[in-house]
Amino acid sequence: MAKIYPQEALKGSKILPKKETIQFLLNYSKALNVIKVGKISIEILAN
Amino acid sequence: MANVQTPDALLVKNYVAGDENALTILINRHQSKIYGFIYSKLSDRDISDDIFQDTFIKVIKTLKSNSYNEEGKFLPWVMRIAHNLIIDHYRRNKKMPMYRETEDFSIFSIMSDNMPNIESQLITSQVENDLRKLIEELPAEQKEVLMMRMYQDLSFKEISEMTGVSINTALGRMRYAIMNLRKVIDKHQIILTN
Numbered sequence: 566m567a568k569i570y571p572q573e574a575l576k577g578s579k580i581l582p583k584k585e586t587i588q589f590l591l592n593y594s595k596a597l598n599v600i601k602v603g604k605i606s607i608e609i610l611a612n
Numbered sequence: 613m614a615n616v617q618t619p620d621a622l623l624v625k626n627y628v629a630g631d632e633n634a635l636t637i638l639i640n641r642h643q644s645k646i647y648g649f650i651y652s653k654l655s656d657r658d659i660s661d662d663i664f665q666d667t668f669i670k671v672i673k674t675l676k677s678n679s680y681n682e683e684g685k686f687l688p689w690v691m692r693i694a695h696n697l698i699i700d701h702y703r704r705n706k707k708m709p710m711y712r713e714t715e716d717f718s719i720f721s722i723m724s725d726n727m728p729n730i731e732s733q734l735i736t737s738q739v740e741n742d743l744r745k746l747i748e749e750l751p752a753e754q755k756e757v758l759m760m761r762m763y764q765d766l767s768f769k770e771i772s773e774m775t776g777v778s779i780n781t782a783l784g785r786m787r788y789a790i791m792n793l794r795k796v797i798d799k800h801q802i803i804l805t806n
Binding site: 579581594595597598 | 632635636639643644647648651660661664665668669672673676677678
């Protein structure tokens with residue numbers, strides 16, 4: 566395969582999600598609290 | 613020793629115990645593979661961001677509710693969640709997933725070419741076009757494995773876990789993909805070199 570494919574080119578540049586998306590997830594994680602009561606999960610999202 | 617990476621399993625454990633920084637490390641470590649995988653299926657930045665976000669919301673909820681039980685296999689687990697969300701997306705839109713390029717993106721447009729002269733650029737462009745056409749002609753299962761291995765740089769273990777087949781089957785599909793490509797190249801005497 567190495568003779569056919571330009572290896573470096575195939576890997577290409579890294580495609581990353583938007584910074585805002587990552588920031589949202591980190592904030593969401595900090596705000597979320599999940600409490601389990603028996604079989605029920607209660608999600609509490611701090612504002 | 614300073615570069616020793618904390619294992620995913622330990623980061624997950626720390627996160628479940630309340631260490632929010634562990635999630636930051638996990639996201640930073642795997643965002644490229646996960647987002648690359650999603651984008652390769654959707655070819656749309658905005659939708660890919662949505663799916664990436666939904667994937668990690670699910671991850672966060674599962675971890676925070678102590679429902680995660682796949683210690684040591686964090687990345688394949690997240691990839692499976694992303695894969696399922698992609699399928700849900702296509703089901704909602706009643707479209708079949710395809711590795712098709714759009715006006716916004718072509719995987720070949722990001723290929724680098726160190727040779728500056730126009731002739732080399734033209735040849736490279738032709739090679740890329742030929743290769744793209746050849747890959748498109750492969751059976752879907754072989755194309756999927758080839759794309760995951762070559763374009764997303766996933767290991768065969770990861771591929772087998774994401775596609776639900778054994779490592780041997782994934783290896784076999786890769787082998788047949790290469791054999792089929794070579795057959796077509798030989799048959800039509802295509803030259804894929806600069």
